[in-house]
Amino acid sequence: NAGVTQTPKFRILKIGQSMTLQCTQDMNHNYMYWYRQDPGMGLKLIYYSVGAGITDKGEVPNGYNVSRSTTEDFPLRLELAAPSQTSVYFCASSRRGATNEKLFFGSGTQLSVL
């Protein structure tokens, strides 16, 4: 089973460039999440989605955009990359939210903005 797949695994961007981090899941999960992990700060929620066509902001949404056109895919877009966006990004999914359901995580994307 593939589970949650993230691409790319590593990327270096120049300041001001844009890119899309891809996330896809094959478990037919309704809920999908984007987190970033900064040293000593734990995982911070960027955006999440409760189903196709529905997205909402998390704790740290500034500088990012998302879309959810299908159940499987939840891409994260950086429009104007800044050094503050250097981080490890994790996509996750769950069947019915976070009340009784665990999250399944992808393997992460390490992004450096120079």
Next chain:
Amino acid sequence: ILNVEQSPQSLHVQEGDSTNFTCSFPSSNFYALHWYRWETAKSPEALFVMTLNGDEKKKGRISATLNTKEGYSYLYIKGSQPEDSATYLCALSYNTDKLIFGTGTRLQVFP
């Protein structure tokens, strides 16, 4: 902003020692408490999802308890092994959609 606190920040124990760490959270607006195990260079994996006051969960040598009235959860590891070395994350669901994570407890078990 909801704050989920974990202590200690890091822990070093000898193989065979038992250990425990704490997750503290505001006791109001509580839905569920999650524990995840995160090994270096891997992605977090779920250990437990707990919802009821007094709930206890066990998985092998790892167990967890939950006190929703006073806002804390304990994670216990009995007879620590080097393969238990990881960061243990606590996360709180304060509505049905979002999960807010603590900063984690980094455990190192020395042979």
